Amino acid sequence: MSLSIADVQKVAHLARLAMNNAEIEAAKSQLSGIFELIEEMQSVDTKGIEPMSHAQDLSQRLREDKVTETDQRGLFQSIAPQVESGLYLVPQVIE
Amino acid sequence: MLNSSLKQMSAALRAKKISSVELTNLYLGRIAAHNPVYNAYITTDAAISLAQAKAADELLAKGQAQPLTGIPVAQKDIFCAKGWRTTCGSKMLSDFIAPYDAHVIEQFNHAGAVNLGKTNMDEFAMGSSNETSYFGPVRNPWNQNSVPGGSSGGAASAVAARLCAAATGTDTGGSIRQPAALCGITGIKPTYGTVSRYGMIAFASSLDQAGPMARSAEDCALMLNVMTGFDERDSTSLPREKEDYARDLNLPLAGLRIGLPKEFFAEGLSPDVAARVEDAIAEYRKLGAVTVDISLPNSRLAVPVYYVLAPAEASSNLSRYDGVRYGYRAPEYTDLADMYEKSRAQGFGAEVKRRIMIGTYVLSHGYYDAYYLQAQKIRRLIAQDFADAFKQCDVIMGPTSPSTAFRLGEKNDDPVQMYLSDIYTIAVNLAGLPGMSVPCGFDSNGMPAGLQIIGNYFEEARMLNIAHQYQLATDWHSRSPVKETP
Numbered sequence: 001m002s003l004s005i006a007d008v009q010k011v012a013h014l015a016r017l018a019m020n021n022a023e024i025e026a027a028k029s030q031l032s033g034i035f036e037l038i039e040e041m042q043s044v045d046t047k048g049i050e051p052m053s054h055a056q057d058l059s060q061r062l063r064e065d066k067v068t069e070t071d072q073r074g075l076f077q078s079i080a081p082q083v084e085s086g087l088y089l090v091p092q093v094i095e
Numbered sequence: 096m097l098n099s100s101l102k103q104m105s106a107a108l109r110a111k112k113i114s115s116v117e118l119t120n121l122y123l124g125r126i127a128a129h130n131p132v133y134n135a136y137i138t139t140d141a142a143i144s145l146a147q148a149k150a151a152d153e154l155l156a157k158g159q160a161q162p163l164t165g166i167p168v169a170q171k172d173i174f175c176a177k178g179w180r181t182t183c184g185s186k187m188l189s190d191f192i193a194p195y196d197a198h199v200i201e202q203f204n205h206a207g208a209v210n211l212g213k214t215n216m217d218e219f220a221m222g223s224s225n226e227t228s229y230f231g232p233v234r235n236p237w238n239q240n241s242v243p244g245g246s247s248g249g250a251a252s253a254v255a256a257r258l259c260a261a262a263t264g265t266d267t268g269g270s271i272r273q274p275a276a277l278c279g280i281t282g283i284k285p286t287y288g289t290v291s292r293y294g295m296i297a298f299a300s301s302l303d304q305a306g307p308m309a310r311s312a313e314d315c316a317l318m319l320n321v322m323t324g325f326d327e328r329d330s331t332s333l334p335r336e337k338e339d340y341a342r343d344l345n346l347p348l349a350g351l352r353i354g355l356p357k358e359f360f361a362e363g364l365s366p367d368v369a370a371r372v373e374d375a376i377a378e379y380r381k382l383g384a385v386t387v388d389i390s391l392p393n394s395r396l397a398v399p400v401y402y403v404l405a406p407a408e409a410s411s412n413l414s415r416y417d418g419v420r421y422g423y424r425a426p427e428y429t430d431l432a433d434m435y436e437k438s439r440a441q442g443f444g445a446e447v448k449r450r451i452m453i454g455t456y457v458l459s460h461g462y463y464d465a466y467y468l469q470a471q472k473i474r475r476l477i478a479q480d481f482a483d484a485f486k487q488c489d490v491i492m493g494p495t496s497p498s499t500a501f502r503l504g505e506k507n508d509d510p511v512q513m514y515l516s517d518i519y520t521i522a523v524n525l526a527g528l529p530g531m532s533v534p535c536g537f538d539s540n541g542m543p544a545g546l547q548i549i550g551n552y553f554e555e556a557r558m559l560n561i562a563h564q565y566q567l568a569t570d571w572h573s574r575s576p577v578k579e580t581p
Binding site: 003007008010011012014015016017018019027030031033034035036037038039040041042044046049050051052053054055056058060061063072075076078079080081082088090091092093 | 472
C-alpha cells in the first residue's frame with residue numbers, strides 16, 4: 001500500500017504534528033514501507049473471531065464513588081509551562 | 096562484590112562486611128568513571144541515593160532489613176519517581192520532575208532498596224536499539240560500537256557493565272528480553288497485569304508490562320518479589336495474592352516438556368544464534384527435559400498486528416502531550432492549534448512521530464475496521480496458538496532475538512528492519528504471557544546470545560526455576576565484559 005502526500009498531511013494534522021514538505025515526503029515513504037508490512041494481515045480470514053482488546057479478558061473494575069485524591073494544585077502546576085493565579089495559560093481562543 | 100548475587104550482597108550487608116553507603120558509593124564511583132562511555136544513565140543524584148543508603152543502613156542495624164534493603168537498583172527512566180527528573184528518553188519530558196512515585200518505585204522504597212539513578216531508554220520506549228533516545232545512544236559493554244538493544248537499553252548496559260546490582264525494565268514488544276539477550280543478562284517480563292502500571296509512562300497500555308533485569312534468574316526472582324502486587328490505581332492490575340518467585344528455584348527439571356515452535360527456527364535466524372539456542376536445549380535434555388515439536392502458525396503475523404495495535408494505543412496515550420499542563424512547549428507560536436502542533440513537532444523525535452502517525456491513520460475514519468479491528472481479531476488467533484501449544488508442553492523455548500547485537504547506526508534508516516528485531520518477542524506481549532531471556536553463549540565475534548523461555552500465564556516461578564537450573568549447570572550468565580577488578 002502506498003500513501004499519498006494528502007494522506008500524510010491529513011494524518012499529521014489529526015495528530016497535531018507540524019511538518020514541513022520535506023518531512024511529509026520522508027514520512028510518506030517510511031509509512032508506505034510500514035504499511036506494506038502491515039498489509040500481510042489482510043489475507044487472514046477472521047470471520048467470526050471476537051476482537052481481543054486485552055490480554056486478560058477482565059471486566060473493568062469499579063471503585064467506590066468517594067474522594068481519594070488530595071488537592072495538590074500547587075505541586076502539579078509547578079511543572080507547567082505557563083500558569084497564573086492557579087490557571088493554565090494558553091493563547092487566546094475566544095475573541 | 097560486583098559479581099556477587101543479590102542474595103550474597105544482602106548477606107554481606109547483614110553481616111556488616113559492607114554498608115549500603117559503601118556499596119552505593121562503589122556503584123556511584125563506577126557510574127562516574129564509565130557512564131561517559133556507556134551512557135546507560137540519564138540522571139543520577141548521589142545525594143538522594145546516599146540518603147536512601149544511610150536509611151537502609153539504619154534498618155540493617157535495627158535488624159529490620161528485607162531481602163533488598165540497601166541494594167543499589169537502577170530504575171528505567173519510564174518510572175515516575177518523586178523529586179527525580181523523569182524523561183522517558185524524550186525532549187518532551189526533558190525537564191519533567193515527577194510529582195509522585197510509580198507503584199514500582201513505592202515498592203522498592205518500601206523494600207529499603209537504593210535508587211541509583213534513571214536509566215537511558217528509547218524515546219517513550221519506542222525502539223529496539225536505544226538509538227531513539229533524546230539523550231543519545233547507549234553502548235553495549237561487550238562491544239562499544241554495538242547497540243545494547245532496546246527499549247530498556249540503559250538498564251541492560253548498566254547491569255552488564257556492573258553499574259548497578261540489578262535494574263528495572265519495561266516490555267511492550269520485547270523491551271526487556273531483547274536488550275537482556277544483546278547484553279548477556281537475564282530479564283523477565285511477567286504476565287500482563289502482574290506489575291502495576293501506575294506511574295509508568297504509558298506507551299501501549301494493553302501490552303506494557305514492567306519486570307526485572309539482572310545477572311541471574313535467582314536475582315530476577317528477588318526483584319520480582321518486590322515489583323509485583325495488586326494496585327487498585329491500575330485498572331488492569333490483577334487482584335492476586337503475593338507470591339514468592341524464588342520458592343521453586345531448586346526443583347529438578349526431570350520430565351519437563353519443552354515446546355520448540357518450528358516458526359522460531361526458520362528463515363531469518365542467524366546461524367550463530369540458532370547454534371547457541373540448540374546447545375542450550377541440549378543442556379536441558381541433559382537435565383532431564385524432553386522436547387516437543389510445536390507450531391505457532393499465526394506468529395508470522397505478530398509484527399504486523401503489533402505495528403497496528405501498539406501505535407494505535409500510543410497515538411491515543413501520547414495525545415496528552417500538548418504543552419499545556421507539563422512537558423515541552425514551543426517557544427514561539429501564533430495560536431492554540433499552532434502551539435499544539437509546534438510543541439509536539441519539536442518535543443517528539445522521529446520514531447515517536449512515525450508511530451503516532453501510524454496509530455492516527457489506523458484509527459481514522461474509514462480505516463478502523465480494516466486495520467485496528469482486524470489486528471485485534473488476529474491477536475486472538477495468536478493467543479489461541481499459545482493456548483493450543485501449552486496443551487502439549489510446559490514451557491516454550493527459542494531464540495530471544497534473530498541476531499546478536501548489531502552495530503550502532505546499522506538499522507537506523509530502515510524502520511521495518513528495526514521492527515523485525517522483535518519478531519520472536521512480540522507475540523508473547525500480544526497474548527499477555529510471561530517471557531524471559533537467559534544468556535546462552537556467544538557468537539563468533541564474542542557477542543552474547545539469548546535463549547527465550549515463554550511460560551503459561553502466572554508460571555513465572557516455574558520459568559525462573561527452569562532458568563536457574565540451567566544457570567547452575569552453565570556459566571554463561573556469570574561471564575562479564577568488565578575486565579578490571581573493583
